[in-house]
Amino acid sequence: MANTSPARPTALPDSVPAPDPAAGGAGRGHAPRTLLLAQLSNSVGDGVFYVTSALYFTGVAGLSAAQVGAGLAVAWAVGSAAGVPLGTLADRRGPRGTSVFLALVTAAAVASFLLIGSFPAFLAAATLYASAQSGLAAARQALLAGLVAPEARTAVLARLQAASNAGLAVGAALGGLALHAGTRDAYLAVFALDAGGFLLCALLLGRLPAPAPARASATGAADSATAVLRDRPYVVLALLNALMLLRMPVLSLALPLWIVQRTAAPGWTVSALFVLNTVAVTLFQVRAARPVTDLESAAGAVRGAGAVMFAACAVFAASALPGLGAGAAVAVLVLGSVLLVVAEMRHSAGSWQLGLGLAPADRVGQYQGFYGAGVPVARTLGPLVVTTLLIGGGPAGWLLLGAVFALTGVATGPAARRAARTRTRPDGPPAVSSAAARP
Missing domain, CATH: 1.20.1250.20 (MFS general substrate transporter like domains)
Incomplete structure (x- = not known):
């Protein structure tokens, strides 16, 4: 039977090209698995952070609940604005190198939480953490677009989301052990685990093929940014x-x-x-x-x-x-x-x-x-x-x-x-x- 419904687009436009076979084809078939392992490694650390951070900042670092709330609000506000310029950096310099760099920056930000003892130091570390996290998410999406064929991307992203939830559950369980112990050393150990998760994420992302940076826009750098x-x-x-x-x-x-x-x-x-x-x-x-x-x-x-x-x-x-x-x-x-x-x-x-x-x-x-x-x-x-x-x-x-x-x-x-x-x-x-x- 002929379709008599109003004409409308039924497929996504080809705005993102298929990956270039010449760019590291040997490792491209394993890209989804490597991306999944990278997602799993840092989501375990995220689970630890979500469960323990509030009590660590107030009970160990000596901050008030109001300072923690205000600092995180400011940090994530800055982080949301940082996503666009850091995503642009991934377009211009290549998504793999940018992803590795931002994973390392996130690891450094988490490690710096172990040393904070004042609100200004906490605000600086939290802002660095939120900005790097926002930029890393954008760069990894660009990396996935460069390595995974368009028709497979949603399925791969679904697997990454499932891996993320599994990692969060494991991290939350580890964080629960730290909460049960309630000691400074236990908190420091799980924060170190969080930083290590992002280091492992950077290592895994660095093993992926490197898609070529996007071609420069004809409208100019300032305009395209x-x-x-x-x-x-x-x-x-x-x-x-x-x-x-x-x-x-x-x-x-x-x-x-x-x-x-x-x-x-x-x-x-x-x-x-x-x-x-x-x-x-x-x-x-x-x-x-x-x-x-x-x-x-x-x-x-x-x-x-x-x-x-x-x-x-x-x-x-x-x-x-x-x-x-x-x-x-x-x-x-x-x-x-x-x-x-x-x-x-x-x-x-x-x-x-x-x-x-x-x-x-x-x-x-x-x-x-x-x-x-x-x-x-x-x-x-x-x-x-x-x-x-x-x-x-x-x-x-x-x-x-x-x-x-x-x-x-x-x-x-x-x-x-x-x-x-x-x-x-x-x-x-x-x-x-x-x-x-x-x-």
Whole structure:
């Protein structure tokens, strides 16, 4: 039967070329495995850091909770802005060398945490850490784009995400041992482990083939360094993605506070839901990403994620219904958490395909630096927005937040198609599929 629906792009534009076979072809087949091992090595350290950092900075380094909160907020704000110039550096100097350099800088920043004894020193180390982390994420995306064929990138990114969650779980367990010991030496040991993870990451990334740096833009260095900021369709898409990333503090901050303050569920439910999320992503992220292969499937994944997030928020709101006992509250929270992790996996897959596939070939690092800024923005502003909305607004706040996710998911499709129409192939015409060109 003929397709009578309105013409629209159905595939991602060829804005990012296939990898150059001449650049280190011998090791290219093993690139996904090496990238996975690198991701695993530094995510173990990240898990340690997330679990122990707050108590280390306050209990060992002698900082106040207010100083730690303010310092990390400033650090991640600077880090989010650093992603674009550091991504541009990856485009110009090559993504492998830049990735190795930024992994080493991150290791040095983590090691410097062992020596801090004042707020200015903490602020400097935290800012270096956040900036290097943001730049490393952008450079590694550019490295992946240079080594992995376009049709395989979303699947590889799904495996990296699964490895990341597994590493975070291992790191969190090691961090838990340090918390149980509660000694200065235990904290120093796990921070040293974190730094070692990034050193191993740098070593692994250095073994990969080196894609050639992007060709210089005809518009000039100064102009190309800020090109992403003038690409309005892509900017809109990145902003929508940042709104969807408000799901991050829902699990890490809003739910723990909600469970303790508003429901009859026991406190251990917080840990159980975190484990549920981590295990689900580790086991099912690759499967969830398989249907996402082009622009339409990616936009559909994000749209579906928004709808499922609305359902999850409605279920979480219901967990505080009057008369709901502890067992029933736990059951409702588990249902909401299942919906939350389904939405997370679908959004991740769609987001990767859109953000990487719509980046111009000569500015993958810069565009990924800007697109990836949604993560530090969500870490910086998300806790304030989510806690104010949910803890202050109660069930109505959950429904409002869910509506934001649903509307954002719906808006992503038109924004992505508009961005695709503005992409250009090397010879100039708009990058639309042959199906879209038919009347």
